[in-house]
Amino acid sequence: MLLLRAERLPEGPDWLYELKLDGYRALAIKSYGVAHLRSRNDKSFDGEYPAIVQALAQLPDETVIDGEVVALDESGRPSFNALQNGSAMAQLCYYVFDVLVLAGRDVL
Numbered sequence: 001m002l003l004l005r006a007e008r009l010p011e012g013p014d015w016l017y018e019l020k021l022d023g024y025r026a027l028a029i030k031s032y033g034v035a036h037l038r039s040r041n042d043k044s045f046d047g048e049y050p051a052i053v054q055a056l057a058q059l060p061d062e063t064v065i066d067g068e069v070v071a072l073d074e075s076g077r078p079s080f081n082a083l084q085n086g087s088a089m090a091q092l093c094y095y096v097f098d099v100l101v102l103a104g105r106d107v108l
Helices: 050-056 080-085
Strands: 024-031 034-039 063-072 091-102
Touching (some): 024 091, 034 050, 063 080
Antiparallel strands (some): 024 063, 063 091
């Protein structure tokens, strides 16, 4: 498919839109009272995003969530550049896509 530039997005009941987050896909895992954030290649993100890991500590034990770590610029737009370069001006967020396991219960 080729992209076509348009001044406005199509509207109507046949159209749905999803914001491109442009971050790092990550699993949030809370087990044995400790939260972790893992990349899809099973790399630890705990050291890179400690504030997100700390927020995930509030989850019930034995919980697994699929989401994406995203940096938002001053305008609130996702910025992969800010995420990669660790910009101090960027706000970090963890967008949840799916809850896979909640308090030990498979919810798929």
